[in-house]
Amino acid sequence: MNTYTEDIETLTKSSHDIKKCEKCNFTCYAILFQRNFKNWTSGNDDIDKFIQDTQLSSHDNVKKVLEWIPYDRFHNIEYIAKYEFGEVYRANWIDGNIFYWDNENQNWKRKDHNMFVNLKNLNTPNNIVLELTNKINIEYKIHGITQNPKTKNYMIVLDNICDKCNHICYAIHFQQNFKTWTSGNYNIDKLIQNSQLSGHTYYSVKYALEWIPYNRFYDIKYIAKDESYRANWIDGNISYWNDENQNWKRENYNMFVILKSLDTPKHIINEIENEA
Ligand SMILES: [Zn+2]
Numbered sequence: 001m002n003t004y005t006e007d008i009e010t011l012t013k014s015s016h017d018i019k020k021c022e023k024c025n026f027t028c029y030a031i032l033f034q035r036n037f038k039n040w041t042s043g044n045d046d047i048d049k050f051i052q053d054t055q056l057s058s059h060d061n062v063k064k065v066l067e068w069i070p071y072d073r074f075h076n077i078e079y080i081a082k083y084e085f086g087e088v089y090r091a092n093w094i095d096g097n098i099f100y101w102d103n104e105n106q107n108w109k110r111k112d113h114n115m116f117v118n119l120k121n122l123n124t125p126n127n128i129v130l131e132l133t134n135k136i137n138i139e140y141k142i143h144g145i146t147q148n149p150k151t152k153n154y155m156i157v158l159d160n161i162c163d164k165c166n167h168i169c170y171a172i173h174f175q176q177n178f179k180t181w182t183s184g185n186y187n188i189d190k191l192i193q194n195s196q197l198s199g200h201t202y203y204s205v206k207y208a209l210e211w212i213p214y215n216r217f218y219d220i221k222y223i224a225k226d227e228s229y230r231a232n233w234i235d236g237n238i239s240y241w242n243d244e245n246q247n248w249k250r251e252n253y254n255m256f257v258i259l260k261s262l263d264t265p266k267h268i269i270n271e272i273e274n275e276a
């Protein structure tokens with residue numbers, strides 16, 4: 001990554017007194033993490049060492065790095081379910097993932113602020129390193145470790161996966177977006193959300209409804225004989241989830257659509273279901 005290389009070059013040029021990595025021969029990510037070891041502790045030596053080891057082996061890649069994440073960096077902590085391996089909570093992580101070192105601000109540049117994560121209890125305080133090693137080898141990303149200050153339970157922080165299909169499926173992608181839109185009508189919001197939560201696979205996206213702001217339409221024309229409007233929809237319908245951009249890939253941009261009024265505010269849900 002370009003930014004990274006440039007940062008490191010400026011860093012080594014500007015500060016000859018800064019410690020260099022024996023392996024990389026410059027101030028790599030491992031050195032930057034190491035410099036910060038004195039500023040945090042989990043309160044458990046084994047956990048500290050485990051986290052530090054992942055950071056010391058980062059060098060030029062932060063993807064597999066774990067962090068110590070203080071519990072107050074989460075909000076909207078919600079209990080989801082109890083599994084054989086313990087309780088699972090969902091929360092928003094204020095800071096999000098480390099992206100690269102921002103030399104100007106002398107701090108990590110992060111992305112995915114307020115991302116959804118799951119918090120899972122670690123169950124074996126006496127053998128926590130083994131438990132962590134096992135968990136680290138599962139397919140989804142573990143971001144770090146935290147501790148509930150009330151229960152004193154240590155918890156791993158991992159991607160918010162679906163409890164039905166065990167993946168970051170289509171329902172999860174929709175769900176993570178619920179906070180960013182509202183129709184202004186509770187029942188309509190629920191109806192749309194339910195249609196989005198009921199599908200977990202590529203094919204199910206066809207049946208998901210969306211809330212579409214009115215300004216996403218143009219050339220809106222009244223068609224008297226149908227008592228409805230014809231319009232072009234700028235965005236077009238969702239085709240699939242694009243992991244790289246972390247957004248929906250759409251198709252049929254500017255497609256023609258018909259806008260029909262809903263006439264019965266009191267029975268609006270029945271009316272929508274009948275239309276569908
Ligand atoms: Zn290095």
Ligand SMILES: [Zn+2]
Nearest residue numbers: 162165169200
């Ligand atoms: Zn699912």
